[in-house]
Amino acid sequence: MDAEKEKPLPEKSLSFVARDNAKIDNQEEEIINTTTTENDSKIPDRDQDSPHDDATESKPENADDSETKEEDEEEEQAECPLPPDLNKVAEEIDQFISTLSSLEKDESTPAPPDVPIFVEQFVVLVEAMIEEYDSKVKLSQLKEEDSSSFLETVNRVSSLSKALSLFSSEYKYAYSINRIGGVKQRAMSYLEEEFKFLLDDYKIHESDLVQENPPPEPSPKEEKNNISDEILTNLIKLSKSMFAAEYETECCQVYFVARRNVLEEKLHKLGFEKYSIDDVQKMQWESLEREIEAWIKTFKQCATILFSNERKLCDSVFSDDLSVSKNLFGTLSHGVIVQLLNFSEAVVLTKRAPEKLFKFLDIYEALRDILPQIENLFPEEWVNELKTETSMLKTRLGEAMISIVIELENAIKNDSGKTPVPGGAVHPLTKYIMNYLTYACEYRETLEQVFREHQKIERADSATGSEYDYNQNNESVKQSPFQSQITKVMDLLDTYLEGKSKLYKDHALSSIFLMNNGRYILQKIKGSNELNSLMGSPWCRKRSSELRQYHKTYQRETWGRLLNCLNPEGLLVNGKVVKPVLKERFTSFNAMFNEIHKTQSTWVVGDEQLQSELRVSISNMVIPAYRSFLGRFSQVFTPGRQTEKYVKYQADDIETNIDELFDGNATPMGRRKL
Numbered sequence: 239m240d241a242e243k244e245k246p247l248p249e250k251s252l253s254f255v256a257r258d259n260a261k262i263d264n265q266e267e268e269i270i271n272t273t274t275t276e277n278d279s280k281i282p283d284r285d286q287d288s289p290h291d292d293a294t295e296s297k298p299e300n301a302d303d304s305e306t307k308e309e310d311e312e313e314e315q316a317e318c319p320l321p322p323d324l325n326k327v328a329e330e331i332d333q334f335i336s337t338l339s340s341l342e343k344d345e346s347t348p349a350p351p352d353v354p355i356f357v358e359q360f361v362v363l364v365e366a367m368i369e370e371y372d373s374k375v376k377l378s379q380l381k382e383e384d385s386s387s388f389l390e391t392v393n394r395v396s397s398l399s400k401a402l403s404l405f406s407s408e409y410k411y412a413y414s415i416n417r418i419g420g421v422k423q424r425a426m427s428y429l430e431e432e433f434k435f436l437l438d439d440y441k442i443h444e445s446d447l448v449q450e451n452p453p454p455e456p457s458p459k460e461e462k463n464n465i466s467d468e469i470l471t472n473l474i475k476l477s478k479s480m481f482a483a484e485y486e487t488e489c490c491q492v493y494f495v496a497r498r499n500v501l502e503e504k505l506h507k508l509g510f511e512k513y514s515i516d517d518v519q520k521m522q523w524e525s526l527e528r529e530i531e532a533w534i535k536t537f538k539q540c541a542t543i544l545f546s547n548e549r550k551l552c553d554s555v556f557s558d559d560l561s562v563s564k565n566l567f568g569t570l571s572h573g574v575i576v577q578l579l580n581f582s583e584a585v586v587l588t589k590r591a592p593e594k595l596f597k598f599l600d601i602y603e604a605l606r607d608i609l610p611q612i613e614n615l616f617p618e619e620w621v622n623e624l625k626t627e628t629s630m631l632k633t634r635l636g637e638a639m640i641s642i643v644i645e646l647e648n649a650i651k652n653d654s655g656k657t658p659v660p661g662g663a664v665h666p667l668t669k670y671i672m673n674y675l676t677y678a679c680e681y682r683e684t685l686e687q688v689f690r691e692h693q694k695i696e697r698a699d700s701a702t703g704s705e706y707d708y709n710q711n712n713e714s715v716k717q718s719p720f721q722s723q724i725t726k727v728m729d730l731l732d733t734y735l736e737g738k739s740k741l742y743k744d745h746a747l748s749s750i751f752l753m754n755n756g757r758y759i760l761q762k763i764k765g766s767n768e769l770n771s772l773m774g775s776p777w778c779r780k781r782s783s784e785l786r787q788y789h790k791t792y793q794r795e796t797w798g799r800l801l802n803c804l805n806p807e808g809l810l811v812n813g814k815v816v817k818p819v820l821k822e823r824f825t826s827f828n829a830m831f832n833e834i835h836k837t838q839s840t841w842v843v844g845d846e847q848l849q850s851e852l853r854v855s856i857s858n859m860v861i862p863a864y865r866s867f868l869g870r871f872s873q874v875f876t877p878g879r880q881t882e883k884y885v886k887y888q889a890d891d892i893e894t895n896i897d898e899l900f901d902g903n904a905t906p907m908g909r910r911k912l
């Protein structure tokens with residue numbers, strides 16, 4: 239080694255070496271003294287002529303006093319050994335490691351060589367480097383070549399420690415093993431802190447979750463990616479160094495805690511919070527609905543973004559050992575999945591109610607549709623456990639949903655109210671059942687699946703399969719379990735409405751009630767493709783026929799009696815009009831029509847089309863007959879007060895008053911006098 243080429247350490251490093259040398263024990267002092275002696279003896283060998291000799295030989299004869307002073311200073315420097323250069327020592331360390339590694343540990347192997355002096359030199363230099371970095375600067379803040387050089391040095395410490403440990407039984411290696419082990423531990427502590435720092439930094443710069451309507455980015459995305467990529471590169475370097483030093487456990491623990499915290503933060507940003515079963519049980523349904531929506535959003539993000547990104551990051555940081563990456567990712571994501579599944583299980587355990595069906599369906603569909611995407615990311619050993627847990631949860635959800643749908647039967651059976659709906663309007667239970675079924679049938683595919691799976695469990699030993707016969711119009715019809723359940727509910731509703739129609743004393747109003755409810759049911763079914771498909775065309779035709787029958791019954795009960803007043807039979811005797819009988823006919827017609835208008839104006843027909851159909855059919859039935867009767871017999875009365883007394887309506891008045899029926903409000907009749 240040329241003394242001229244040796245580079246002195248920075249002033250701080252030299253002072254640290256001095257402090258360190260003052261603290262070491264007697265054995266270390268002997269090694270350092272030996273190092274000094276050997277260096278003094280080796281310098282001339284390495285450099286044929288020492289700097290002192292060169293200075294003496296090149297000194298001119300006429301040198302003045304200043305030159306003599308410089309010569310003395312150079313002589314002093316030659317007498318003190320220069321600090322070894324780390325790069326030169328590193329070469330010697332690498333050679334020593336190679337020598338130790340090449341030795342076979344058996345009886346025929348000669349004793350390993352003594353620990354060279356440059357090992358202690360290397361340790362002192364590394365300690366100085368760690369001291370300087372640890373107290374002043376983050377590794378990630380250094381230039382790339384400086385950080386790479388430092389990590390290379392740390393890796394060399396790890397390799398030296400490993401090589402020496404192969405001969406741990408050798409007494410002469412004991413001191414060096416302990417000495418280097420301490421340096422390695424200190425280096426690892428520094429790297430561990432750096433690893434934590436970079437993981438926190440990566441969290442800040444990594445891309446946010448994809449949003450439905452992401453806001454415009456304030457800065458170019460490429461810049462953010464560059465920062466993240468740089469941090470990731472440093473994370474990879476650090477993990478490799480820590481693994482090389484056999485600090486896998488510490489490295490993985492730091493990574494796990496940091497990323498677990500990141501995942502929990504992201505869950506919180508998505509609106510998902512951890513709740514105990516008791517917390518969920520105590521929630522009001524409106525609050526729980528919002529939590530379920532946040533749960534579904536979080537579950538989808540986990541499958542599409544969170545877990546995928548987490549898997550990529552984990553595979554990148556621990557690219558040298560994918561088994562470590564798989565286990566770390568599996569543990570991290572499994573912890574999140576357990577939180578999500580625990581929440582959904584707590585929801586299922588809440589008291590069952592009809593309004594909960596649809597959120598239960600949303601949870602079920604999320605488990606069914608999203609979990610396969612998650613399973614593709616999980617290590618194989620985790621998948622079976624995950625499938626078992628979710629299968630049990632889906633079964634409990636299915637049982638709860640079937641119970642809720644069946645409970646609709648009890649909602650119909652248990653309504654024992656004896657008060658008829660005013661005006662023959664649509665019954666509130668009809669609206670509730672039909673709107674409920676319409677909404678439920680938007681989940682038809684899922685409900686079909688749930689009912690089939692439930693039936694398989696109940697009829698595991700049955701050969702009938704998942705479908706069975708239903709008697710419709712004296713014909714056997716094959717129906718799915720869900721379809722059969724809906725048909726059963728509809729039949730119960732029909733029976734229920736028939737019973738409620740008998741609460742009306744007026745048979746005409748009873749018919750209006752059945753028409754209103756039947757029309758509402760039919761319109762709801764025709765307005766839903768799924769419900770219409772479930773009930774089928776024959777069922778709809780049958781209900782349409784029943785509506786026409788209710789209509790005829792109403793006309794007969796109301797307007798048939800009115801038209802009897804316009805019957806000419808009995809009015810003529812010997813070709814002459816019997817005036818008292820005619821007066822009685824007009825009087826009866828006026829009174830009856832007035833009563834019909836007064837009463838049926840308060841009746842309700844909410845469906846505009848049905849209301850129009852009723853008014854048109856009444857007009858077509860009454861007005862021609864009245865116009866004919868009026869034209870034939872009104873001239874019998876003496877013009878003036880007599881005509882005004884008995885002929886109170888013209889045909890147009892009748893039509894106007896008919897158009898006021900079924901509005902639900904009693905209004906004074908419009909009339910036009912002669």
